[in-house]
Amino acid sequence: MKNLMRFSLSIALLCAVVFGFGAISATAVEAASKKAIVVTSFGTTFDDQRRDSIESVENKIKTGFPDYEVRRAFTSKIVMKRLAERGIYVDSLEQALEKLRQEGYKEVVVQPTLFTPGEEYDNKIVAVVHQYAHAFDKLVVGRPAVTFTGAHGTPNDYAIAAKALKTQLPVLQLADRAVVFMGHGSPNHVNPVYSRLQEQLDAAGANAVIGVVEPTGPTIEDVQASLKERGVKRVILMPLMVVAGDHANNDMAGDEEDSWKNILLADGYQVSVYVHGLGENAAFQDIYVQHVRDAVYGNYQKAHHGSKK
Template sequence: MKGIIIASFGSIYKEAVNTSIGVIESKVRTLYSNMEVRRVFLSDALVDKWNDKYDEHISSFTEVMQEFNRMGIDEVYIQPITLVADQCYQQMRKQALKFLHSSEYGFTQISIGKPLLTSLGIKNYADDYEATLDGILRHVNTKALNKSIILMANGQNQLEFSTLQLKAMYGAAPNVAVFTTNGFPTFKQALTLVDRMGHQDVLVVPLALIGSAHLMDYLGGERSDSIYALLAEEGYNVDIWNEGLGENPYVQDLFLKHLGQAVRMSDRKRNSRTESVQPMMTSSRMEVQSMIS
């Protein structure tokens, strides 16, 4: 039996989760109707807060893996709904390996899909960065005409977000500036790029998968340190894109693509093992027959 885990950091904002993670889950259930699909939050603190607030139960990663084991599911596919391979993602990978190699559980295979920003497009691999930029631009569409687009990332994975900026500058999206709230590139550096672009109008798009009320207040709220207020002080006409990336159908499809790659790669490995074992089995039968005769 096979099961799929849709794993995100999580959020306490139910509506925002349903319009992002929930939609991705529905698409996964449609594509893989023969598999059990479960949602998990990777933050134990958010699991507890959610379950205290809502009747709809959310499970931790450990709880779902234990449930799958009780159900007799031995092949598990995990698709992280994360932008980058951050600390939370790395912890989940370690947990998955422990389940795979533990004698207490009967898992024969655990495959993990890629986060959104992983492959650089070198050799024959897909370019996750260009695909993400293209998905954002296609979704905002006419809202971005004759405007600079500022992508705001809330995280510390500076290499991935710096790479996203380089990909944009090298032609994928020359009117896009990227900054992070806790690292490099900084907001001030993004402003320098926007100034060079020469547009008076700016569209701010959150590089966050779940568009929580807290995030939107930080971007466009009436507080004096909101991104909207800071840009307005610089003389720009500002619009805020009030959605998380998880609501973007093009980004949703990129996650489905990563899950599909994990499933196909797993199938190829299984078939390869079967083909390598078959000749050995045939040879063994011939040797046994020879010994009997």
């Protein structure tokens, strides 16, 4: 009887050890497989644009990467503060990464919804990611919408973006009117992104002119000169931004005398406005999905910096 009891106890202990190690192994595997994508945007206080533009991009990425946890982060402290005053809380990129670290995530992709690389990308995204370089087994940054020029075997992001714009505005092909795109621009230097994209739009036969808000140009005066050369009288204004936020609603389409709409009206143009962000464009959403994919698989890493693997 005692021998039987000893045998039963041994079996019980063996099962406990086996199943115990099994549980630990399963936990370890689960921890190692925890992967996340932080979709990082400047942010907006416009509720419809958070839903129609930012959330639309996020949802497309969720669909494309069902094995990843997809989270939101904003970079604008002013936007986050104003939203918090209304009871809407959005993490900064630092907060989002810290939460993922504490929750045991091992692989993280930070995908900005920026249109172009610049100061916002360098200072508020890449710099923050570098601070967390040793917090994860793999931490990579996806590139903004237009980054590569097609050199050295990289995709031509400008040609892809021009094609995506044409899907959103079929009137780009009409000769009797021009689409004027308002970009943000860079505050301290001329950003070559806009001239490169202008070249692609011209090559694609799109009757479009790009200007930017920042005085570094191309300015609204440059836009006026281009419209005069093209000889059109009908103009459609559209933001060249992922979100149709403050710049689009006020600087572009506002009722103030110095809005682009009123400047062009005073010039004698028939002006209509298309206040929709690029994030509403399914083809632009696909661009960000592809850029996440490139980051996940390490495509073009020699050409695109800002990652730790």
